[in-house]
Amino acid sequence: MTTLIMPSNHNSIKTRFTYRFARSLKKLNKNRPASQSMKETYRRYHMIRVASYASMASAVGPKRAWSRAVLWKIRNRTLHRTLMKKSRIHALRTRKVSGNPNDLRKLVPGGEGMDFSRLLNETAHYIKCLRTQVQIMKNIVDHCSN
Amino acid sequence: MLRCAQSTTSSPEKYAVMGMDMSVLERQRTVLQRLYQQQQQQQQQHSWQPQEANMNPMFHQNMSNLQPAKYDQCLDEINLPSFAIYGREQQQRIGFACPELTSASHSAVSNNSSMTKHDHQISSSAFKREGTVSNSTRKRKAEFDAEEDCKDKGTEREAGEVQSEITVKTDRETSTNNSSKESIQKPDYIHVRARRGQATDSHSLAERARREKISKKMKYLQDLVPGCNKVTGKAGMLDEIINYVQSLQKQVEFLSMKLATLNPRLDFSIDDFFAKEIPAYIASFPTQLQDTNPTNLQYNPLQQGAISCGVDIAMNPSQMLPQKEGSSSVPTTEVFHDSSSGHQAQMLPTWDSEWQNLFSVGFH
Incomplete structure (x- = not known):
């Protein structure tokens, strides 16, 4: 049934994101173990976060540089796992904001090799997509908690 | 020079009269003949140069100026070292032959010395010529560049004039055909105009265009990010x-954390979501048709919803216009979802309110 519905709403990023994210959540829940340890929740959190980013990027498609970067990062996750951990620790330590465009480059995925005007363009689109992502996730959380 | 010239002209006769060692003399003769030929070539080249310059002064000026210089350089590079080597060899050989030929050795040595002098003179004159030629070519190149710049500027001015003419025409006639023509004639490059007092270099023009582009995008981002309107300055905005x-x-991290902790209920709710998502999409499908052509209103049973949808569309273009720069897909989704939520509220009263709000909450 769902596959029949998809093409009618093919244009909207929001529906595609919702569909993909819900599907991935379902898949994650299927594989959910019975134990509810702290480590397990953290692992689940990480997986859900990655799933949300991946579904957003795949909903946007390969037109945008940031979505391409996100998808590439997720696909080559195993290669970059240690690097990502290190960078995350580093980012947590030095999360001090100054008006440097290089900080924005680090925040927007795939922004390292762009010129400044294109970086701004990608940032605008990324902000929009993040907004919709946050909104939909919030709605899902609200629905689930009630 | 005079002595050298005498030696060059009378040397074969001298040697023939004196009856010296013929091998050495023959070598010297050949060397002198080569020197003579070289002189003649140089003279010919110098005679060629003005002719070529006169033949095609407009078109191949630069080329004709460059060619003699190249010839001279090539000759100097190739011939002069070889001659110098010949001279040295001859000196050595004559030096070896000197004890046998005491009477002729002086003349031979003097000949050799004159030859070396001749070499030096030729080389120095050649260098002088080269220097003058290169200087002249440099000057002419500079002139040529200046002319090219002038031409470019002239073409730019012409283009600007043409554009202004076109705009004037469109203003006068105000027809659709002309505007389409203008859009066709519009060039691919960005046309930047310098105001009074601004630099007109290509670099500064490009830099100015880039800055304008960046400031435009920053303004757009300023509209997008809440609380960014009060901040002034690029650094603060960034x-x-x-x-x-x-x-x-x-927020994404936080929400995913929440979802990870909320897992026991998530299973059912997602099943619910999949079950109830379908009628929502089906209900929202005709509204999409109405977005494209409003004549379908009568075929649709959901006329009230359609009207509300039309209101949404009428309201939204003001929001859509600035957003079209960044992405064309996001604003359309928002329109679509606003309309679909209205439909769901009317058509499906049994619809789960939360899943209905999943799309409609928090739009602007």
């Missing part, structure tokens, strides 16, 4: 943008 992106990413 600060705000970075903060906003970080906060959004943190």
